[in-house]
Amino acid sequence: MNTDLRKDYLGIVFEKHRKLTAKERVGKALHIPLTQYLVFSAVLISFYILMQGGAVTSSFVFAIGNTMIYAIMAIGFCLLMGYSGLASLGTAGFVGIGAYIAFYLVQEYGYTFGVAFIVTVAVAIVTGIMVGFISLRIEGIYLAILTLGLSEILRNTFISLKSSIKIDMSKIQILGAKIGENEVYLLILLVFVVLLWITSNLIHSPVGRALLSVKNSSSAAQAMGINLMKYRVLAFVISTIYAAIAGLLYMMYLRNMTTSTSTLLAMTTSLNILGAVVIGGAKSLWGTSFGVFIIYGLQSTLLSKIAFFVENPAFITMLTGLMIILIVMFFPGGIAQIASNLARKYRESKLRKNVERRIEAYGRI
Numbered sequence: 001m002n003t004d005l006r007k008d009y010l011g012i013v014f015e016k017h018r019k020l021t022a023k024e025r026v027g028k029a030l031h032i033p034l035t036q037y038l039v040f041s042a043v044l045i046s047f048y049i050l051m052q053g054g055a056v057t058s059s060f061v062f063a064i065g066n067t068m069i070y071a072i073m074a075i076g077f078c079l080l081m082g083y084s085g086l087a088s089l090g091t092a093g094f095v096g097i098g099a100y101i102a103f104y105l106v107q108e109y110g111y112t113f114g115v116a117f118i119v120t121v122a123v124a125i126v127t128g129i130m131v132g133f134i135s136l137r138i139e140g141i142y143l144a145i146l147t148l149g150l151s152e153i154l155r156n157t158f159i160s161l162k163s164s165i166k167i168d169m170s171k172i173q174i175l176g177a178k179i180g181e182n183e184v185y186l187l188i189l190l191v192f193v194v195l196l197w198i199t200s201n202l203i204h205s206p207v208g209r210a211l212l213s214v215k216n217s218s219s220a221a222q223a224m225g226i227n228l229m230k231y232r233v234l235a236f237v238i239s240t241i242y243a244a245i246a247g248l249l250y251m252m253y254l255r256n257m258t259t260s261t262s263t264l265l266a267m268t269t270s271l272n273i274l275g276a277v278v279i280g281g282a283k284s285l286w287g288t289s290f291g292v293f294i295i296y297g298l299q300s301t302l303l304s305k306i307a308f309f310v311e312n313p314a315f316i317t318m319l320t321g322l323m324i325i326l327i328v329m330f331f332p333g334g335i336a337q338i339a340s341n342l343a344r345k346y347r348e349s350k351l352r353k354n355v356e357r358r359i360e361a362y363g364r365i
Helices: 005-018 024-030 033-054 058-083 091-108 113-134 140-161 180-201 204-218 218-224 230-254 266-280 287-303 307-311 315-330 334-364
Strands: 164-166 256-258
Touching: 005 256, 033 058, 033 204, 058 091, 058 180, 058 230, 058 266, 058 287, 091 164, 091 266, 113 140, 113 164, 113 230, 113 315, 140 164, 140 230, 140 266, 164 266, 164 287, 180 204, 204 256, 204 307, 218 230, 218 307, 230 256, 266 315, 266 334, 287 315, 287 334
Parallel strands: none
Antiparallel strands: 164 256
16 A cells, blocks of 8 residues: 555554544634634633733723724624625714714713613614615626715715714613613624624525625525625625614723714724734634734824833834735635634644554554
């Protein structure tokens, strides 16, 4: 038998029949998405607990909460661009929908968070359907320009309605009970992890495969019986809902915004979210979340303690731009692709060593 084939055969036999070690069982469990999200939630909750004990500063936890809000926008955009292939620069305008609904319903009319959440989702669905239908006739860079124009229309509409909005903390209620500033962090965490889990299930479902087929070739997808209108509209609806929910949570967390000066509703936000998805990987939720951390969380959580970055705050922006260039040129799959390649090489090296060791043991028998 050929030596290489013999190695592969013996490797398969040994791997199939041997018992897994405790470490390997834990590693196998961590490959289950739900387990990953639970572990991730535990880590984020630990920051809150450490803050209560004084081990972590409130500014650090605040920065993590703010980063999660932007990550919610990004995972919706990840689904839109990475799995549907649709370009959009309207994220900032959709975020404004949630922010202003939060202000008017919670502050002006005294409704609870639940009511504001339902109304936000309903308005986002209508907006997403409108943009989704437009995407059937316009594609590529023209669709991006159109959504950018829509975002600017929404932004100027919000400025004309009220240029400065603010929510009183005592007005924020969930199920009729008032919550404090720290509890909003837990609310953001809950929404973020649930949306991560929902999105993960969605992209691994027949819907996700249909979205990918539409992205790869709309003509081939239609020939296979996939409804192009249905899935494009669905992608825009989901992305718009996530962005609007992020705007709602932003107002609950920061509680004030000046529309004319805030970057939240400006084109900067849309471009930063695009950059985060490119850096992290357009087809990876974890990569996208990490990309958001690089753009929005790295400076405020870690680099703010280093004198050089405090004195040169623009350096991180330059570094981010350089990362985008290098990733687009050499690693189109983003940081997720780099991590996947390294993990694959490590597994192959480990398996090769195990097979060689067992072949040696087999030869001594």
